Amino acid sequence: MKQVSSIAPGKIILTGEHSVVYGEPALLAALGRQVEVSISSGDSDRILIQTDAIGFRGGTSIDEVVSYWKKAFRVWESYIQLNEVDEWKAIATDPLVILKVCLGLVYDELGSCGGVDIQVKSSVLVGSGMGSSASLATALIGGLGSFFGVKWSKEDLYERVYTVEQIAHGRASGADPTAVVYGGVVEFVKEKETKLFKHHSLPKNKGHFQLINSGKPAETTGELVSMVHTQLLTERQTTQRKIDAIGKLSRDVIKQIEKGLIQWDWISENERLLEDLGVVGLQAQQLIRSLEGEGIMAKVCGAGGVAVGSGMILAYHLDWEKLQRACSMTDKQIYPVVLGVEGWHLA
């Protein structure tokens, strides 16, 4: 029986989250955790899905996913052009939005080319700043393309994933899918509609990192991006100043990396700027202050989160023992960090 296994890594943002939506550069790394999608032939027009990531097991039809995708795209356009938020929020908060939009987009493009059975296994936590939506979309669209024998380049795959990210996150910059599709450590900038990226290497003596889970955000990435956008409309000058400051910091960090001399002390400054922007909740701020008390630098590394948790916190120290001791003193889940892994590929 024909079967395709498609793998996409997660991502973390080293610097530039949120400001990247407004044309500032960001530095991201593909993360050594992954989504693996296995696809095999199914019944005529039926799609069966089993996913451990969101605990879903069920079926749908090709017609259903194609109409879902068309509606989701229309609703997203009305949100962007006319600021019609309510209908878009209902779509963006659907736990199955990524799955259904990806399937609909591919079947709409390729026509009814037969049903499939899909299994999703993931070590990328959902909605926690690890890039779960970009990695699921990449593994799924890349896998379906290969399963149906379509010759999409990585650029073709990227553009499709970017469309899905925009529907889910409203004003997505396109940074996350860049790290996930192309892998490595990447600088990303969106200048109007042009998206540019460049690979970098992290300097050798780079110290050590751990990820600490500050708790699942109550808000989706789309809601947090929309919150900053509203702030920009209502408090233009102060918000723009904060975005410019994160942009400047990101440019400085990229310059350091290009010279092969990175000093990680900017992590704390980046965190303060994100707190100032209002995307880091009290729970994560307290956790970060206690880590800082132990000499550890730490920041959120995705969209953040306000009401409850703020997703993954990237903690750094030059000394591995000190980092481990401080992280294990928190009562939180800790994850090892491998930065700059391979991007999307078939197993």
Ligand code: MEV
């Ligand atoms: C989310 O991982 C990163 C944000 O900057 C949104 C985006 O770039 O699309 C918050």
